[in-house]
Amino acid sequence: MTIIANPPIPQVTLVLAMSLDGKIADAQRGAARFSSVADLAHLEAQVAAVDGVLFGGGTLRAYGTTLSVRNSDLIAQRQRRGQPAQPIQIVWSPSGNLDPGFRYFRQPIPRGLLTRAAVAADWVQSGLFDTVWPVPEARTQPWDWPWVLAQFKAAGLHTLALLGGGGLAAELLHWGCIHEILITVCPLILGGSTAPTPVEGEGFLAAAAPRWRLLSHRVIDGEVFLHYQAQPSPPAPGPGGEGSKP
Secondary structure (H helix, E strand, C coil), X not given: CCCCCCCCCCEEEEEEEEECCCCCCCXXXXXXXCCCHHHHHHHHHHHHXXXXXXXXXXXXXXXXXXXXXXXXXXXXXXXXXXXCCCCEEEEECCCCCCCCCCHHHHCCCCEEEEEEXXXXXXXXXXXXXXXXXXXXXXXXXXXXXXXXXHHXXXXXXXXXXXXXXXXXXXXXXXXXXXXXXEEEEECCCCCCCCCXXXXXXXXXXXXXXXXXXXXXXXXXXXXXXXXXXXXXXXXXXXXXXXXXXX
């Protein structure tokens, strides 16, 4: 992971696995479990490297849980760097519509919630989250991600892994807030017009599409692991992915 010196927001890395046809789940939009043991180890290493993990409410509803760091060597590395054993696992849910019965709420991890100020109070009172970031309504129409991410950095989160879904990725890409992408291409075809993709929302016109530079690639048992770094955006404006409201 390449670290940008003193950015105004955390260093954000999108980490995902997709099928050959660019799907991150099948048409039923449930939990995606098609990647290999090697990819899961790769994902755990990325989670272990950061101060915080961010994912959308739809992702949490699909899985009911999140990926904690279980490898003892990775935990020891975190502690030697002065990090806590686990990164804070933050769910973005503008609606606040989350089931307290999710196993996520019983995992031995620090939990965070990013939501609208209007629905934050009940979750603060619940005590189920270690940290709640309530966002003023004026900054949610659309979501002001540079401002939000600056709050994370002020809270000591200097590196962030973004684990989906496609709506949240679109939001941050629209604002230019993703610095790197780690993508695993898995050898299967899912198809389906309703199957989710890595970046949803309204999309970008080709002239304004974010550009990326390939830093590395490797192949393990038919899976291709790709590492990209963001390039300066072209000057032409383009539509973003705002509007996803998990």
